[in-house]
Amino acid sequence: MNAKLNHLTACIKHPFKAAKYILERWGGDRMSDREYLEFAYEYIRGEHINLDKPTLYTEKINWMKVYDHNPIYTTLADKYSVKKYVEDKIGKEYVIPLLGVWDTPSDIDFQNLPEKFVLKCTHDSGGVFICNGKKDFDVNAIKAILANRLQKDYSQSGREWAYRDVPRKIIAEEYVEDLADNNYKFFCFNGKCNALYVAPFREKFVDYFDRDFKHLDIFTELHGMAPETPVKPDCFEQMRDLAETLATGLRAVRVDLYLSHGKIYFGEFTFFHEGGFMPFQPDHWNYDFGNWLTID
Secondary structure: OHHHHHHHHHHHHOHHHHHHHHHHHOOHHHOOHHHHHHHHHHHHHOOOOOOOOOOOHHHHHHHHHHHOOOOHHHHHHOOOHHHHHHHHHHOHHHOOOEEEEEOOHHHOOHHHOOOOEEEEEOOOOOOEEEEOOHHHOOHHHHHHHHHHHHHOOOHHHHOOHHHOOOOOOEEEEEOOOOOOOOEEEEEEEOOEEEEEEEOHHHHOEOEEEEOOOOEOOOEOOOOEOOOOOOOOOOOHHHHHHHHHHHHOOOOEEEEEEEEEOOEEEEEEEEOOHHHHOOOOEOOHHHHHHHHHOOOO
């Protein structure tokens, strides 16, 4: 009963989860990507999406899902293969070291992993499992969760096709301190950073800035601004340059970088920010970001 109540509460707080629930039971798997996204967008946003002549950022993100199938997106969405790509682009020193890669949870050799480490599935988003000490790390529970995540097609809920063909594996990375509270997410369009946001405190607060770290009056439905505006890091220009180098040749991508005691690490590429369903507020930012994202 509690599980059902929790699911209902989640659907109320996050309309996309409700839309996904409805679509899964009412034939969403038989819809084309375009039909699915048109339905989901209207259900979540309460407005029609124009995929023929998109102008809003949220419309263009969903247009990319339907019409921009650059095969490199799958490589970059893969948490394993992207490491080699980033290493070749900006250098190995910016890549969090890999400790192992496995096909199934039962293959993981936990005894040979260090006292602290991080586990991730290569094909999904948000599935990060941090071991701060083996004594309190429930190996059997984590194996069960990982096995479940390996069965899920992350691309289906938002039709983020780039995840569809990512080989499903589990990777272990070195544990790096303070990454979750020191992440910088750069919005790049045709290789140029136009804006970014800083998300300390595990994204409880989100503050947006322009490319020169001038604070912007942007907020979203899920996040408020931090009580104290984040301070510009000493290495900000270097981070921005690295993000732009990684975004070279890509139409639109969010490049996530982390800081740990002054050292920069690559986080991930995100092609469909918030699934393309959460516009920035005030509304004009949805148009401004849309103007930066050019489509054919």
